[in-house]
Amino acid sequence: MKILVINGPNINMLGLREPDIYGRETYETLLVKIEKWAKELGCEVECFQSNHEGDIVDKIQASYGKFDGIVINPAAYTHTSVAILDALKAVAVPAVEVHISDVTQREDFRQISYAGMACCEHIIGKGTDGYRLAMEFLCKM
Numbered sequence: 001m002k003i004l005v006i007n008g009p010n011i012n013m014l015g016l017r018e019p020d021i022y023g024r025e026t027y028e029t030l031l032v033k034i035e036k037w038a039k040e041l042g043c044e045v046e047c048f049q050s051n052h053e054g055d056i057v058d059k060i061q062a063s064y065g066k067f068d069g070i071v072i073n074p075a076a077y078t079h080t081s082v083a084i085l086d087a088l089k090a091v092a093v094p095a096v097e098v099h100i101s102d103v104t105q106r107e108d109f110r111q112i113s114y115a116g117m118a119c120c121e122h123i124i125g126k127g128t129d130g131y132r133l134a135m136e137f138l139c140k141m
């Protein structure tokens with residue numbers, strides 16, 4: 001089982017960024033945890049982060065035939081990007097949407113998730129543990 005974990009814009013700023021919303025754990029710490037969880041679950045994992053929508057689309061396209069599942073937190077692009085939605089639909093690799101914060105309780109503009117429309121599971125508001133839950137979900141599929 002090979003899982004690709006994709007994080008969108010500003011997720012690399014975890015720890016510094018609005019800690020009341022996203023916590024104090026850094027992106028580097030999250031990467032270490034994801035590697036540890038992959039070992040525990042017996043799967044392979046690759047992590048990718050970009051602040052650029054096109055780079056995320058390219059990475060999703062490149063996942064075709066290489067990965068069995070995608071964990072994706074498209075961050076702000078969640079609420080704007082039809083291109084990421086279309087890329088996920090194009091490759092049809094099973095994908096799980098993750099949000100660290102509980103977007104359902106936040107601003108109106110966060111209530112739509114385009115990428116989520118192509119995902120088979122949604123893990124929202126569980127902090128960074130959400131990535132582990134998403135990986136577990138894919139491994140059980």
Ligand code: DQA
Pocket residue numbers: 009010011073074075076077078098099100101102103110
């Ligand atoms: C987020 C929620 C998004 O609305 C926001 O733009 C982010 C992070 C989350 O993980 O809670 O950057 O995806």
